[in-house]
Amino acid sequence: GAGVSQTPSNKVTEKGKYVELRCDPISGHTALYWYRQSLGQGPEFLIYFQGTGAADDSGLPNDRFFAVRPEGSVSTLKIQRTERGDSAVYLCASSLWAGADTQYFGPGTRLTVL
Amino acid sequence: QQQVKQSPQSLIVQKGGISIINCAYENTAFDYFPWYQQFPGKGPALLIAIRPDVSEKKEGRFTISFNKSAKQFSLHIMDSQPGDSATYFCAASKRNNDMRFGAGTRLTVKP
Numbered sequence: 299g300a301g302v303s304q305t306p307s308n309k310v311t312e313k314g315k316y317v318e319l320r321c322d323p324i325s326g327h328t329a330l331y332w333y334r335q336s337l338g339q340g341p342e343f344l345i346y347f348q349g350t351g352a353a354d355d356s357g358l359p360n361d362r363f364f365a366v367r368p369e370g371s372v373s374t375l376k377i378q379r380t381e382r383g384d385s386a387v388y389l390c391a392s393s394l395w396a397g398a399d400t401q402y403f404g405p406g407t408r409l410t411v412l
Numbered sequence: 413q414q415q416v417k418q419s420p421q422s423l424i425v426q427k428g429g430i431s432i433i434n435c436a437y438e439n440t441a442f443d444y445f446p447w448y449q450q451f452p453g454k455g456p457a458l459l460i461a462i463r464p465d466v467s468e469k470k471e472g473r474f475t476i477s478f479n480k481s482a483k484q485f486s487l488h489i490m491d492s493q494p495g496d497s498a499t500y501f502c503a504a505s506k507r508n509n510d511m512r513f514g515a516g517t518r519l520t521v522k523p
Contacts, residue, residue: 302455331511340418340501340513341456354510389455397507399444403455 300324302404304390310410311380319375319407323392330373331401332365333389341389347373348396380411415439416504418514425521431489433517435502438483442504445478446511447487450499459500460487492521 333341367373391401446461505511
């Protein structure tokens with residue numbers, strides 16, 4: 299079946315602009331996770347949803363970052379007033395439920411802020 | 413906020429050899445310890461995982477060894493193959509939610 303998909307695969311933007319990154323989880327997965335991976339580093343946890351609600355957003359670096367999952371399926375990560383330091387690959391993962399053993403990762407969105 | 417330390421950063425092994433990657437964690441509340449494999453341009457994929465109630469778990473050529481008192485765990489890849497060449501990440505979490513990853517080990521298996 300289809301895996302986790304993320305769009306766009308690449309996004310180039312200018313400093314100060316607003317961006318939205320989309321994640322389509324595996325059908326039927328109720329938990330959804332966002333991570334950020336900088337070059338040469340491991341993924342860094344940002345936020346996870348169980349259903350429509352954000353169960354833990356402790357990894358969001360500041361209030362420029364926000365994520366929603368209004369219908370419990372697709373999620374959008376929103377970054378306001380982008381900074382060069384936001385450049386990274388943003389990964390999305392989903393699992394059957396929060397705490398299930400396997401998180402399935404998408405291929406990521408590479409964000410470049412010029 | 414690095415709660416999981418991974419070593420080495422890179423590793424070169426001959427085909428058929430054993431690859432060993434080590435991780436150490438700080439938070440004793442962690443109760444789930446997975447290893448992920450990542451190929452260039454792809455997201456990480458779960459390889460094998462362990463919970464702290466066992467000291468070893470084996471799946472095919474991959475084995476996790478876990479030392480709860482030392483707060484360390486390691487991945488052993490037996491009979492390493494060129495197709496195993498990838499970046500490997502250890503991770504730790506509470507109830508597999510807010511997962512904390514190590515910095516990664518780039519493994520190269522030479523034919």
